[in-house]
Each structure stands twice: as structure tokens, then as C-alpha cells.
Amino acid sequence: MKRFLLVALTLVLVCFSCRKDQPSHPELVLRYADNQSSGYPTVEAAKYLAELVKERTGGRIELRVYPDSVLGSETSVMQQMSYGGIDMSRFSLGTLYRFFPELWTLQLPYLYTDNEHMWRVLDGEIGDMYLRNMSGERIVGLAWYDAGARSFYTRNPIANISSLKGLTIRVQENDMMSRTIELLGAEAVQIPYQDIYSALQKLRIDGAENNLPSYVFMDHNQAAPYFYQDEHFRLPEVVMISVDAQEKVAAVDPLFVDVLIECAKESGLYERKLWQEEEKRAYEAAVESGVIFTIPSKEDLLELKKSMEPLYEELSPQQREIVKRIGDA
Template sequence: MKKFNTLAAALLATTAFAGAAFADCEVTLKSSDTHPDGYPTVDAVKHMGELLKERSAGRICIEVFHSAQLGEEKDTIEQTKFGVIDFNRVSMGPFNNIIEETKVVSLPFIFRSTDHMHRVMDGPVGEEILAAFEPHGFVGLAYFDGGSRSFYNKQKPITSVDDLKGMKIRVMQSDVFVDMMSALGANATPMPYGEVYSGIQTGVIDGAENNWPSFESSGHYEVAGYYTLNQHLIVPEVLVMSKASYDKLSAEDQALVVQAAKDSIPVNRELWAAREKESEAKVRAAGVEVISEIDKTPFIEAMVPVYEKHANTPKLQDLVTRIQATE
């Protein structure tokens, strides 16, 4: 609770400096993102804010706090639940231990491609998972692209499962991610995103796993010279709203929020595709060794116990079946 109060105080202090920019708005809703300004998820929420302000005739604004100004994702989830933060763009992983349905889309190799992920999340399965947030104090609004996650490290090229054995790899604070690394023979090290750079630099961890834009924007490519395109995860990111904040709005304003969030999705996808190419080019130009010739089959086969453990109820098994059956 002490930590929560400290974060809340920091939020109020930060808001005081930025409040002048939103002085004309009747309602200013706060949104958190761990990524830096200019990142596709940050810009997508800013676009949502522009739509909401326009459609509410200037009454409702969204102030986006990027770069983990309000805390790392695990901490901001708690703040969002209590209404201290109104919106939160969060990776799916930190929700895995809170909302069981999110575990399914966090399973390794559950999606065959980004297009497959889009078709699943834009359809009934995606809507069902968004609905699962509400009993836990959140309103699920939209899915944003988070790219495909691959391994990177500072020691050696990873070309096979055997190369990962014994390596200390940072993962998000999710049991699914921890078990994925254990199944590959690595030592999973849950760690806040903001500590990964120094962790690799000082040898606390050997590497981590993430997408091209995060690998580049975080500067991790400066300390981890090997990037393996095994693409073990294509996990959508989620934009949620505090149910406590949502319930304070009129039904008309709730509808404006929901539609503005949905209308921000194509903007995010367009920005993501462009940023992915830019980040990859920057990383390659910096001299990082990119390992693209890799047989994914042994990696996929190693995930059988992860599926057995985490898709362990008829409901979750049904979700897996429906996702895999989506063309």
C-alpha cells in the first residue's frame, strides 16, 4: 500500500505540471504506457484522445503519460483498477496471473502470423477475452500490435533449443513466460522492463526477448549483440480502462470512448508496421548479428507441457482450439 500511495503521489505531481495543456477540457482522463513518446502504442492512444476530444466537442481529453512515468506495468495495473489511472496500454503478460483468458493468447506459437492474430482478435475470440476483463475491475477496449517476440542476448548466436540451456533470460512477470523458458532449458528471470538494459550490461541476465521496436527503442541492442528471429510469441497488447472511471461517465460518453478506442486500432497497425521496418534497419546497421535461419519445430515441440499446464480447463482448451481453427 505504501508503494501504491507513493505512485499515486507521483501521478498527482506530474499532472500538476501538465495540467495547463488540458485546462479547457471538462474531463481529463489519464493514460499510461511504459514505452517512449513516439512509440506506436503511445501515438495510437494520442490519436484516440484527439478523436474523443473532437467527438465530445472538446469536453473529454486524454493525457498520455509515456515512458513509464506512472510506473512499470505491474504497478500501473493496480493503479488502473482503483481508478487512479483511467486508461492503461499494457502487454498481455502481466494480466496472465489476473485474468486466465489472457493466458491463451500469450501461449508460445499460438498464432501462425500477425495476420492470423488480427483475424482472431478482431473476431468472437477477441471480444470474449475483452469481456473477461470487466469482473476484475477493467473495461477491455482494444488490441494493439505488439509484433513478434524473439530472443536476444550478449553471449552467442541462438540457433537451437540447446543454445538456450542455462542462459538467464528476462521475461515479463507471467507464469506462462516463466514456464516457456523452463521448457526450453533456460533460467527465466522476471524483471521490470526498465531494468533490462542494466541487467544485460552488468551480467545479471544474459538476454531477454522482445520485438524489433522494443529491442531498438529501449537501447537493448547496444548491450545485446545477437538477435534470433524465432518469433516464439505474437502477443497482442491491450488497452484497458478502469471500470471505476468508466462507470463515472454517462452512457453517451462511454459509447464515445469505446468507439474512439476501436478507431485507433488501424492507426496503431499502420504505425507499427512502419516502425518495425525502421527499428530492424537501425538494429542491423548497428552491427547486431541477426539469426534468421532457424528451425522452429523443436521450439514448438518443447511447448507441449506449457500448453498442458496453462490451457488446463475446458474453457481455455476451447479457446485454443478456436484460435488454431481460425483461417
């Protein structure tokens, strides 16, 4: 009996100690939106971010992740964040450009030679500069997430650049993407992400462009089994927080603002690792499902890059200087 009472007392003390270190109810709950589903790298990285925030604020701040666009599309979420309706989210550069025109340069097609080149740029002075400048619309940039390279996929085979001419290709609501498609002789159609599969099935479009994990994750490989791996865009994504949410965090503890930034950056590194693993899985799944991959020849890549010259010629002197620095990285 004495032993039982001793064990019970020990458990009570342990529970009391836990409760003392970490409150049973958070002082602040933040809402984080994502348009992808659970299991997708960006969503899993957001959940990891939530764990870090809870741990490093001693449970005083909780981050709740809402995937599957349940809080709205990317554009809708951005608008809600600007007046504090949603606290945090992850955005594609394609969406952010509409609110931050200075991001035009980072969207240029064939800007980077490969993934390593892109991260040398974004982890350096240029990436930090862009994060600092993303502070309008009452939202603030915290960290970069990987979104791979975007390529074309179609219902019918693409042998080379000439095969793209005359095709109807879905793009995001983004001027740079539309211009890129048009310079290749195709027609750009802006339709919502969740409607692509239906548009392919109903023959409303000939194809689309996206990264490999998204292509497989949304079953687009079932409707468009030809993947032309030209990697025309490398568009990283940005974890952002509303100014209202940042002020609420500071009200709990001013030091937690920097804590949140560091947690976001750590989640970014974690997301990159998840992304690499997901790309490998997506490629294997695509091959197994019968997808035909075509890698452009060096001649085709040169022709593709040459067709983009009008976009580069329109750049301001300041933008050209950034492009030069990116090339030198």
C-alpha cells in the same frame, strides 16, 4: 477604418462561434498512462485516441497521455486503475494475466502461425469474447493494440535451440514466460523492463526476449547484438479504462461511453499501421548497428514447438477448444 472594424468584428464572431462549439475548459479530464516513450507506436496511438475523444465529445472530455512510466510501472498502474487513481492505460497480456487468469490461453507460445492469423482471431468472436470478459478488478477492456512477435536476443550468438540451454534470460513477471524459458533449458529471471540494459551490461543476464521495436528503442541491441528470431510469443496489448472513469464519462453524457469505445478501436487500427512502420525502421536500425539476425530452420521450429507440448497438455477441455478454434481461424 471601416474595413478594419469589419475584419475585427468577423474575427470576434468566429472566435465566439468556436467557443460555442467547443468549450474552453473540458468538463472531464482523464489520465492515460503508458510505460513507453513518446514516438513509440503505443504512445502515438494514445495521443491519436486523445485527439479523437476531444473531437467527438466536442471538447467536453480531454484525455491526457503520460508516457515514460511517469505514473508508475504497468503493475502499479493496473492497481491504481482498480481504485480509480488512473483512468486509462495500455497493458501487455503478460501483465494482464496476473489479474485475468483466463488470458492464459492467449499467451501460449507458437499459438499463431503469423501476424495475419492473430488478427483474424482477435478481430473476430474470440477477441470480442476476451474483451468482454476483461471486466474484473474494476477495469474494462476496450481495444487491441499490436505488440509484434517476441524473440530472443543475447550477448553471445545463438545458432539453434541447443544454444539456449543454460542461458539466463530475462522475462516479464509472468508464469507462462518463465515456464516457456525453462522448457527450453534456460533459466528465467524476472526483472523490471527499465533494468534490462543495465543487467545485460553488468552480465547479470545472458539475454532477454521482446519484440524488435522495443529491442532497438531501448538500445538493447548495443548490449546484446544477437537476435534469434523465433517469434515464440505474439502477445497483443489491450487498451483499458477504469470503471470509475467510465462512470464519469457517462455522467458527462451517457452516449460518450460508446464514443470512447469506438475511438479506442480506431486508435487500435492506427497503432497497427504505426507498428508495421516501426518494425521496418527497427530492423533497418538493428542491421545498421551490426546486429546479427538468425532465423530458425524448419527443423529448429518444430523442435521448439515440440518442447512446448507440456504447456498444451495441461490445458482444460475448454481451453483446448479455444486453441482449436484459433488454429482453425
